[in-house]
Amino acid sequence: MSQPRRALIAITSAHAPLYPEGKETGLFITEALHPFNVFQEAGFEVDLVSETGTYQPDWLSQQKEWLPDEDRKVWEDHSSEFRSKLDKLLKPSDIQADRYGLFFASAGHASLIDYPDAKGLQSIASQIYVDGGIVSAVCHGGAIFPGILDPSTGKSIIDGRKVTGFTTRGEEEEGVLATIQKWNRPTIEASAASSGATYVSPAGPWDAFTVTDGRIVTGANPASAHVTAEAAVKAFDGL
Template sequence: MALPKKALIAIPAKHFEFYDDGSETGLFYTEALHPYSVFAEAGFEVDLVSETGSFGLDAHSTEDQFLTEEDKAVYRDPEAPFSVSLNKNLKKAADVDPDEYGVFFAAAGHAAICDYPSATALQSVAQRIWDNGGIVSAICHGPAILPYVRDKETGKPIVDGKRVTGFTTQGEIDLGLLDRIKKDGAPLIEDSAAAAGAEYVAPAHPFDDLSIADGRVVTGANPASAHSAARRVVEAFGRL
């Protein structure tokens, strides 16, 4: 049976004061916008979903340095399809039917490492999509959810033995956030990947575009990788 050509983009529900300037972390805006655009252009239906049906934006993710002019146009337009999906039609994970989707894509922001490890409804959705033969993918801090999605035959995480990427520990050091993450007891992506049996691959520099497809698992290293990771998802879906 053919999988539905429909993608679920997961976003962190949690948002909280995180940075030294007192601003919040939450969803890193383009990590959802860029995959949404890629999937829509490829003919997928797309839903945005969080654990609670709510979200907050990472305050820094909408700064000029992270947005193209095209991104800014969407951000400023409340009637743009992505804006409507995010701000008006965001779904709660427990309310969606996983069988409607062929792709699970975990967008992120630093909030994801505090949100996804306890987001049991999102984990369940990702698990069902995987069990159905679909693609499970994640960007930047989104791979924090991957150890909780397991192969039903081996009982091991689906990333066990696979090549994956995600935000580097060096990147956390460069941003001055390593101590805060450790204080919060949140996982570092490199560490959680290794603990799940994955082969972690880092980009040459923390903010270089890098995405990896290993079978039905697709990962991207950082916000700059959102487009390429989504394109790899589309390609992997086409091979199913």
């Protein structure tokens, strides 16, 4: 059965103080925007969804070094397709999973907060996987995997798979590991291990890096959003 050439990008609906002066984490903009562009260029229809139908942008992701001018133009233009879909974000009850062949969890540290309990998003991703589609995540998006179950095994779809995601070393370098522990949330490395997956580290925390294992495609950090989406398209085209 051929998969629908439609991609669903999940967006975190959480936000919390993380940066100096209490500035907040939320959606890391380019981690959704770059995949959105890649999927569209590859001929996919693309929709955006969060667990509550709401989101807040991550403060760091709006700074010059993380949001190049070309991306900023799209982000600030409410009539751009990307921004207008963010402004009218869907929620899980709006989504028919069987209409999508690819699920992509974008991130931001905030996804560590809501993705582990995002039953609506998890159920959509699980359905897309069971139907033979691709499930992908970048950076902290992997926080969603422990709850995406394969009904035939009752285990996470990444059980026995190789995955990557944001490194614990990166959390230490950013000085945010203590905050994540205060949230009572595991790092991506820890949540991969708890799901029975083998975590594969990029050479450096900020290097573009992606891993494909069967129909699971993961990326390490914001710099990997583009290549991870490309790898997800390649996996999809190989179905």
